[in-house]
Amino acid sequence: MQIRKGTEADIPAIVELLKSSLGEGLIQKSERLWNWKHIENPHGASPVLVAEEDGKVVGVRAFLKWQWAYKGKILQAIRAVDTATHPDYQGKGIFKKLTLQGLEDAKKDGIHLVYNTPNDNSKPGYLKMGWVEQGRMALKLKVNPFAYKKDKLPVIPDQNWVRLSAALPQFSNPISNTGQIHTFLSPEYISWRYQNNPLFDYHFLSDHRSFVLFFRIKKHSFGSEMRVVDLFINDAVFDLKAKKELNRQFREVSKACFLTSASGRHFELVGKKYPVFGFIPVVNKGPIVTLRNVGLPDSEFNALVEASNWGYALGDMELF
Known part of the structure; x- marks a missing residue:
C-alpha cells in the first residue's frame, strides 16, 4: 500500500x-x-x-x-x-x-x-x-416559544450581493480590537465562505454601510433555527441608529424561528454590537x-x- x-x-x-x-x-x-x-x-x-x-x-x-x-x-x-x-x-x-x-x-x-x-x-x-x-464551544441562544413547531419560514430581506461586495472592505471583525484569536478576514474569504457556498444557503442583514450579519436557516423537528454565523462592523459609522436598524432587521427574521443561536465566545466579547438576544446565559453546549x-x-x-x-x-x- x-x-x-x-x-x-x-x-x-x-x-x-x-x-x-x-x-x-x-x-x-x-x-x-x-x-x-x-x-x-x-x-x-x-x-x-x-x-x-x-x-x-x-x-x-x-x-x-x-x-x-x-x-x-x-x-x-x-x-x-x-x-x-x-x-x-x-x-x-x-x-x-x-x-x-x-x-x-x-x-x-x-x-x-x-x-x-x-x-x-x-x-x-x-x-x-x-x-x-x-x-x-460556548453558545448564545434565544428561544421564541411562539414559533415552536411552526412550518412558516422567515421572510428573508433583499439579498443584493453585488452591493454588499462593494461595501465589504469597510467591515472588520469587532473581535480584532479585543486581542482574541479570530479568522484572518478578507472580502475574498467572505464571498467564498458565504456567497459562493454550494452546501448551504447563507443570507445577510445589512445597511451596506455600518454592519453585516450573516446567518442561515436550519430546519429542525421543533421548528426553525436562525444560526448567526458572523457579524462584521464598520466601527467608524456603527452608531445608535445603526444598532436600531440591525435590531429591526434581526427581529423580522428571528420572530419566525423557535431558536436563534450564535457563538458564545463572540457574544461575550462584543455583545454590545449584537442585536438583542434575550436573557438566556451563554452555555457550553456546542x-x-x-x-x-x-x-x-x-x-x-x-x-x-x-x-x-x-x-x-x-x-x-x-x-x-
Whole structure:
C-alpha cells in the first residue's frame, strides 16, 4: 500500500470513496463541493493524502487550510476534516497512517497547529495521537416559544450581493480590537465562505454601510433555527441608529424561528454590537474543540488551548 499526495486527477475517485465509506448523510458529496472546499479556499488549497493499493484509492485524508489572526501574527492552521477508508480496507490502520503522515508534512510546510471538532467516536483516536481537548464551544441562544413547531419560514430581506461586495472592505471583525484569536478576514474569504457556498444557503442583514450579519436557516423537528454565523462592523459609522436598524432587521427574521443561536465566545466579547438576544446565559453546549501542536513553541500553543483566548464566531467553526 502506498501513501501519497492526492492530485486533482484523484478527485473523482476520492468523491466516490467518500460516498461508499460515509454515505451522503446531511452533507452531500460532489466534485463541485470538493473543489470549492479544498481548491478554491482563499486560505489556500488543502493538503490531501491518499492511500492507494493496486492503483485504487482506498483511503483519503484532507486538511482544510485556515488562517487565524492573533496578536499581530497570522497562525497557519489546518482543520482535520474529510477522511474515509474503503469498507474493504477498514481496520488496517489507514486512518492513523494518513493522519501521522499529514502531521509530518504539515510541519515541513510551516503549519502551526491543527484543530477540529471530533465526535465521541473519533475523539479518543485523536487524543492518542497528541491532540488536546479544549472543551465544548460556548453558545448564545434565544428561544421564541411562539414559533415552536411552526412550518412558516422567515421572510428573508433583499439579498443584493453585488452591493454588499462593494461595501465589504469597510467591515472588520469587532473581535480584532479585543486581542482574541479570530479568522484572518478578507472580502475574498467572505464571498467564498458565504456567497459562493454550494452546501448551504447563507443570507445577510445589512445597511451596506455600518454592519453585516450573516446567518442561515436550519430546519429542525421543533421548528426553525436562525444560526448567526458572523457579524462584521464598520466601527467608524456603527452608531445608535445603526444598532436600531440591525435590531429591526434581526427581529423580522428571528420572530419566525423557535431558536436563534450564535457563538458564545463572540457574544461575550462584543455583545454590545449584537442585536438583542434575550436573557438566556451563554452555555457550553456546542461541539468539543480539540487542538494539536505542529510548529509552535509550547508556551504559545498552551495559550491556544485556553478557550478564553479565542473569539471565534460560529462561521469559523461550523462544519461544512
